[in-house]
Amino acid sequence: MALNLSDVFRLTRAGIYTNPLNSADKLPLPYGDLTDGTNGNWILPCIDTVNHVYAYAGFDVLSTGEGNSVTTYVDGVQTASTFNNANDYESQGLIATCTFASTQGNKEVSARGKGRDDAGTLIENLIDQVVDFIDNVVGETSTDELDDTFKALATAIFTAQGYKSAGVIVDDITYWTLFQQMAYSFYGKVYRNNNKKLVFLLDDGTLNQYAQVNRFKQGDLTVLKAKRTEEDIINRCPMKYSYSYVANIYKEETNTDAHVNTASETRYGSRLPRTGFFALPWCRDLTSAQTVQDLIIADYAKPIWTFTIQDNTYQFIHADMFNIFSTTIPWVYCDEGTALINQLFKLIEKTVDTTNNILTLQAKDTGVYLTTTILADGSAIADGTYKAGNDRDTTQY
């Protein structure tokens, strides 16, 4: 682990070139497809006032021959320029440039186009973008930084969900903040596990009961309290996406009734996120935004119990974030009217108090429980006592 995630990643300054307009201007790093809209999506700094050269990107990007479509604007007016996707300008390393026929003075120059490629293919998978950033921009080794298993899992989920990641790094930013923004744009989270590896965890709305890593007998743990709040009920979630790094606003928003939980609205009223919307800084297409929207509504339309659990031993000290475990909490009931027997929970916080030797866990109810199936062999009467399939397993383990 060499990357200190609290450190600030600094963009290359225009001052490394001989005749920049402003030496403090930062060379942007675009990833993905940013051709949306009818105006520039990010600002290009002038790196050569003599030859009217602007930095499209602080690294080489997809060429027009490989599918890039670049449009440049001057003060919002489309203006032709000559695009060079891999330009070793003044021998300062490969960047992408746009050269104008005449000076643009102090006017704002912006662009729409596509970003970084990998051997001629636009990088649109979030994890591939992170890998490229760590390996080729920061200069560290992604295989040392990222957990291999979760990297493969996140890559597969991203592809299966049909997501497309696109954004521009336009300012200095801490690695933590950058990775966090990239992850939650697709309903994911990022953290360092105890093996000190970086994990991107994408939620695709599925939970496999066989993915549980612990099964705690009732009495193994002390469940102190259960809590659920109004704030955590969300049945309508306006999504902002397609960020404009020129206007510094989200250009697009989706909030259609087709992506609302009407049953929850009837019971709890219209419940929106605390800020009134959920923003996706690295998402630029409607399909991805609505997929994330549906996942959020599915998770938050009903109030969720969060449990505080305590143990006076270290027997569960090895539990990691988002580990699934099952246990029984007989004094909390689900909306089917049954107690939380053999319920699955997801760990979201762990506190180790070495002074008092207490382990405190915060876990969220997943709404899923261990099940059993009644065979159609005459062993059970079809009188409504049991469900034919996926009945709650009430065995006391």
Next chain:
Amino acid sequence: MYDAHINFITKCQEGKLPTVYIIISTDMGDLVYAKKEMDIFDVAIALADGSHIADGGIIAGGTLTLATGEGRLLSISPITTTTQDMRYGSLEGSTIKRQGAITVTLDNTDRADNSQYYFSKIIAFNPFITKTIEGWTGFIGDSLSQHFQLFKLKIKAEELTPTKYYLICSEQ
């Protein structure tokens, strides 16, 4: 899941409490301190520096030698690992990274002469700021490979009093 040795978990399940200790990687080497109330323990590490022949006479990850052998660790604030800041609700909290931070309290008194200050003297020439601190827990007598790492943080700030030395550490 964390990587935890089965022997460590088994002993924890039996209700036994492991020893907690910290390792501070400084310019003058690794300094190890255990909890003040615990007995000093020997955990000796065999470095791959040519000092031992690989003839089976010593275990590679066997033991760690305490550089100081002193129980100066007074306390460690609760170590919280989380992926979301619950102050802002579950959804919005998941977009905010709450950086893990703890305070480690060490004993600054000098046992031999209470008028001299143990850490005051050390950090005068060897500041601990920006250095790495690791927290471990394990059972006395067990191999180091069976111990469990609680945290690995960076020392961001230090506070000194005549009797105590505080290390404010945060996540990398």
